[in-house]
Amino acid sequence: MAAPVIETHALGKTFGLTPVLRETDFRLAPGHAAVIIGGNGSGKSTLLSILCGLVSPSEGSALVFGEDTRRFSPRYRRRIGMLSHQSFLYPNLTARENLEFYARLYGVSEPRKAADAWLERIGLGESADDRVRTFSRGMEQRLTAARAMIHNPALLLLDEPFAALDSDGIARVKAMIREAADEGCTLVATAHAQLEIEGISFELYEIVRGQVVEYQEKDEARRGGRLRSLLSPRS
């Protein structure tokens, strides 16, 4: 069996005196997809921040690609893509310049070509030379998704990926995520509730009082079946 891409042992995080995550054991095999459901402030973003090495755990450990995230070396960071609440885009740069900049940071060969290809893919080819500050929220979010994937990461962390997107934007970002999954990318997404992408079967987890637990079907019944669609087998 392949070594898990993500493996946490008794992971905990406390901010000041407030525990956000506790005793979390979570494993994800290569090429698998997981969605972590939880309300505002439940610790979803904190968990992703720990997994990408931005935040150190207070207790336990988090291993990504077998490397402790406390000592994440650059070659491991190269393999991770992060789509967070913040766009990480420079408003005074154009869409192309933003993507080209990130392509260079990640050592993508032919950054200009890669940027143009992604712009076409997300339907922003015609706005390539427009500054990001003139973009609508939806256009910005699509560009953000391209920014997160421009280096073809092996692990994609998606923090509420469809927030602020219109239906066209959702369809495009879903297609990008599906393509990444088809190429063997491991996915971890967070959501408040439903998250469904055709062709991807998500392993379902829920954050309950700071602990990441497998989603239980009895909970689904309690919740009126609103997550049933997520349990369909991977096609």
Add this chain to the structure above:
Amino acid sequence: MAGYAAIVKKDLMLEVRGGRITTVLVSLALLVLVVLVFAFDRAVAQGPDTAAGALWIALVFAGMLGATRVVLSEQENGCLRALLLSPLDRATIYAAKLTASFGFMVGAAIAATILAMLFFNLEFSMSLAALMLVLILGALGFSALATLLAVIAARARGGELLLPLLIVPLFVPALIAGVKASAAVLSGAALATSRDWVGILIAFDVLFVTAGYLLFEHVVGEE
């Protein structure tokens, strides 16, 4: 190296496009020099000591607002997080930010020197080349210090207000050395006569560039 170059190029591109830092640096240098030249008695204002003092006050004030912007501007849209998530090591990010900050400081030093020549009737001579060397040494130390402390400020609530309180006391030794060396050079003495002051400036540069390079990872490390 490609990542380093990408960050420096991006900072310069943003500046060329927005021009915010240059505008702040030049207008502040102009303001300080105008105020000082009119505040002093005419005879005093013509002296090299006054010119040197005015030049360094302009440089420090301009640097405080301008040089730190290179780091603080990364706060917008969480771009600093993106740099930390990238495969670049932290020291490279520091080096790139320091380079951009130093570039803007040198620009400020050139602008302030030109303005000082006009306001204080300085003659264009070889002493100005020596003066530029002293100012560049000061600008490097200031940039190294400001870049490191700006990261701390970027992570603290109200940190921008805290920044001058952190930078100025630490910069005082270099400031004194810079003013003394500049005054000596402007009075016509050879730079060699100020070798002790220049030595302090070089030591300050080495200390804070090294400290920044080594400490940046720890300063920027945890959210």
